Amino acid sequence: MHIVKIKSIEHLTPDVLKIIAERPPVFTFTPGQAAEISINKISWRDELRPFTFTCLPENDYLEFSIKTYPAHHGVTNQLLQLRIGEELILHDVFGAIQYRGEGVFIAGGAGVTPFISIFRYLKSKNEIGNNQLIFANRTKADIILEQEFKKLLGNSFINILSKEKADGDAYGYITEEFLKTSITDLRKKIYLCGPEPMMVAIELQLENLGVETDAIIKEKV
Ligand SMILES: Cc1cc2nc3c(=O)[nH]c(=O)nc-3n(C[C@H](O)[C@H](O)[C@H](O)COP(=O)(O)OP(=O)(O)OC[C@H]3O[C@@H](n4cnc5c(N)ncnc54)[C@H](O)[C@@H]3O)c2cc1C
Numbered sequence: 529m530h531i532v533k534i535k536s537i538e539h540l541t542p543d544v545l546k547i548i549a550e551r552p553p554v555f556t557f558t559p560g561q562a563a564e565i566s567i568n569k570i571s572w573r574d575e576l577r578p579f580t581f582t583c584l585p586e587n588d589y590l591e592f593s594i595k596t597y598p599a600h601h602g603v604t605n606q607l608l609q610l611r612i613g614e615e616l617i618l619h620d621v622f623g624a625i626q627y628r629g630e631g632v633f634i635a636g637g638a639g640v641t642p643f644i645s646i647f648r649y650l651k652s653k654n655e656i657g658n659n660q661l662i663f664a665n666r667t668k669a670d671i672i673l674e675q676e677f678k679k680l681l682g683n684s685f686i687n688i689l690s691k692e693k694a695d696g697d698a699y700g701y702i703t704e705e706f707l708k709t710s711i712t713d714l715r716k717k718i719y720l721c722g723p724e725p726m727m728v729a730i731e732l733q734l735e736n737l738g739v740e741t742d743a744i745i746k747e748k749v
Pocket of ligand 1: 562577578579580581592593594595596597599600601602603604605623638641642747748749
């Protein structure tokens, strides 16, 4: 368990916070991993929630990109009240998603967080290669780090919006047809992370497209 001070807080999108915290002197994680985190305040210390590191393991700080849900009156709502110098408690590090070779990353909303760290890691190694990112959001304003992903991936960054029509982005929910036309090679690995209903729907679509279950690396957020 580590107690770390918050160094900065800003909004990445209207409801997603970027939180930078101190990095404990001896601390390690793999890109894609998360930690159980709580807020070091009375009544909140025992409220642990999982959040993914979006920085690189070698950075001298920790970064989180966190979608906030004020209506839940839970931890993410409390994060909205946090100020620089206040503290987080880092508990266990864990996570199912780690890079296992070139493939297609499919994310819904905050489900992109493990992929942020993985893509930053691949860039640092000059290994972006032919990886693709399919990112589903409600509106353009909800796209986390749109410019960074565009720069990293060019045409291999594909956006689909369910509640807004925007130039260059697909419209609607992800469908089997959409996956078939967007994915360049269905024999590669599929990395899937998003809300449970989206994951269930996409896994079924992938199965119909002949993707083997063990080619899918997944985690629900
Ligand atoms: C491995 C993993 C990694 C994750 N990484 C990230 C990340 O990097 N970034 C990120 O943004 N998210 C991430 N998540 C999701 C994140 O953990 C949740 O969004 C977070 O736990 C929500 O915490 P909360 O206390 O605000 O709300 P919750 O814990 O969802 O809710 C608090 C309480 O509010 C009530 N409640 C629940 N739903 C509703 C509702 N719809 N309306 C009203 N009340 C409700 C319930 O009583 C609940 O106990 C990750 C999840 C996992 C599993």
